[in-house]
Amino acid sequence: MVMTDMLRITAQHLGDAEALPFQSYRDPEYFDVEQREIFGSDWVFVCTDADLPSAGDYHALVIADEPLVVIRGKNGELRALSNVCRHRGAVMLSGSGNANKVVCPYHAWTYSEEGALSGVPHRGDVQVDKEAHCLRRFKLETWFGLVFVSLNDNAPPLAPRFRGLEKYFSNFRVGSFRHASELEVQPWQTNWKLPMENFVEGYHFFAVHRDTVEPAAPTRDCFYVEGHADWSITGGSQLEQPATFKDWIMRKPSEVEYLSICLPPNFVCNLYEGYMTWARVLPTGPTTCEIATGYCSAVSHPVSEELEAFSARIFAEDREICESVQKGVSSRRVQGGQLVELERAVVDFHQYLGKRLFNEDHSRPFRTEHAVRFDGTRTEDGPSMSRTGT
Numbered sequence: 001m002v003m004t005d006m007l008r009i010t011a012q013h014l015g016d017a018e019a020l021p022f023q024s025y026r027d028p029e030y031f032d033v034e035q036r037e038i039f040g041s042d043w044v045f046v047c048t049d050a051d052l053p054s055a056g057d058y059h060a061l062v063i064a065d066e067p068l069v070v071i072r073g074k075n076g077e078l079r080a081l082s083n084v085c086r087h088r089g090a091v092m093l094s095g096s097g098n099a100n101k102v103v104c105p106y107h108a109w110t111y112s113e114e115g116a117l118s119g120v121p122h123r124g125d126v127q128v129d130k131e132a133h134c135l136r137r138f139k140l141e142t143w144f145g146l147v148f149v150s151l152n153d154n155a156p157p158l159a160p161r162f163r164g165l166e167k168y169f170s171n172f173r174v175g176s177f178r179h180a181s182e183l184e185v186q187p188w189q190t191n192w193k194l195p196m197e198n199f200v201e202g203y204h205f206f207a208v209h210r211d212t213v214e215p216a217a218p219t220r221d222c223f224y225v226e227g228h229a230d231w232s233i234t235g236g237s238q239l240e241q242p243a244t245f246k247d248w249i250m251r252k253p254s255e256v257e258y259l260s261i262c263l264p265p266n267f268v269c270n271l272y273e274g275y276m277t278w279a280r281v282l283p284t285g286p287t288t289c290e291i292a293t294g295y296c297s298a299v300s301h302p303v304s305e306e307l308e309a310f311s312a313r314i315f316a317e318d319r320e321i322c323e324s325v326q327k328g329v330s331s332r333r334v335q336g337g338q339l340v341e342l343e344r345a346v347v348d349f350h351q352y353l354g355k356r357l358f359n360e361d362h363s364r365p366f367r368t369e370h371a372v373r374f375d376g377t378r379t380e381d382g383p384s385m386s387r388t389g390t
């Protein structure tokens with residue numbers, strides 16, 4: 001039943017588009033299908049290049065039940081290796097850190113950062129074939145400093161899929177964002193699709209973030225830029241702190257625009273002049289997920305405690321609403337309803353799901369006048385996007 005509803009709903013377009021069947025947010029059998037067809041076979045975002053700047057820097061994560069570690073080698077190359085020991089299966093590294101070799105915590109078999117088995121302590125007279133016990137390696141690609149891995153050895157290259165997105169990333173100079181803050185990871189009690197849907201729409205700002213986001217970046221100024229099943233871009237206006245004393249006296253805040261980009265299945269970011277905030281969503285069960293967040297910028301400057309507390313508050317508001325929706329979608333007697341204009345990027349995300357699950361692409365690329373401003377080339381002093389209200 002859930003598959004029949006998914007097939008119908010993921011083919012819809014704005015106007016007719018509905019919320020996903022509630023069962024898709026909780027059903028274990030349906031969850032297995034997503035793990036296989038989405039996280040087990042598509043490209044999945046891991047972190048940014050800036051999060052792993054030095055040789056030996058690593059980040060461990062689990063994708064579709066597969067423990068992995070992305071680690072930078074001595075030659076500077078990033079590799080995605082299995083994080084499962086080839087001896088008796090212990091998971092070896094956790095979180096983020098730096099290691100010039102991978103040592104299993106169980107019996108201390110040791111692997112190089114290339115995944116070669118280099119040491120087997122106390123092996124007695126038994127010869128261990130080192131070639132036969134290397135760590136499994138997975139596909140990895142970096143695009144504009146974003147690191148993706150795929151468990152699927154036949155995953156097609158990423159660049160053609162992101163065609164058309166380059167101008168947005170180069171406009172905000174994302175390639176020059178070399179300074180990263182520490183990556184933070186939080187478990188949420190929601191199906192992974194709820195935060196993804198939440199992060200791509202500004203429709204909820206005025207209600208969920210009434211005292212935080214809304215005064216600075218109001219719902220009424222949110223807009224759709226361009227997108228389809230494989231990626232979508234939305235944006236909004238943001239009131240900045242007055243830049244000068246004169247502005248402050250004149251009470252004339254300047255207004256800048258930011259972009260929100262979604263690269264399904266699991267990456268969303270906000271692009272601002274000089275920096276980017278991002279979130280990575282990974283399922284950990286039918287009704288649970290893990291959210292990692294990061295920040296990277298062109299120049300290194302410490303994030304103030306005040307700003308950190310403010311972001312944490314916004315994040316807590318999102319978490320509370322998503323976890324509340326998870327309780328709502330446990331209903332057996334009610335289904336969701338129609339999506340509105342400000343949820344166009346949610347419709348794109350649904351069409352992505354349809355593409356992966358049913359191999360049918362129903363998406364129609366859509367552009368608004370906001371996209372036109374990016375068609376020119378980038379100026380040398382920053383984004384060509386116009387500043388308004390100054």
Ligand code: FES
Pocket residue numbers: 085086087088089090104105106107108109
């Ligand atoms: S399981 Fe890793 S060394 Fe034994």
Ligand SMILES: [Fe+2]
Pocket residue numbers: 198199204208209318
């Ligand atoms: Fe939010």
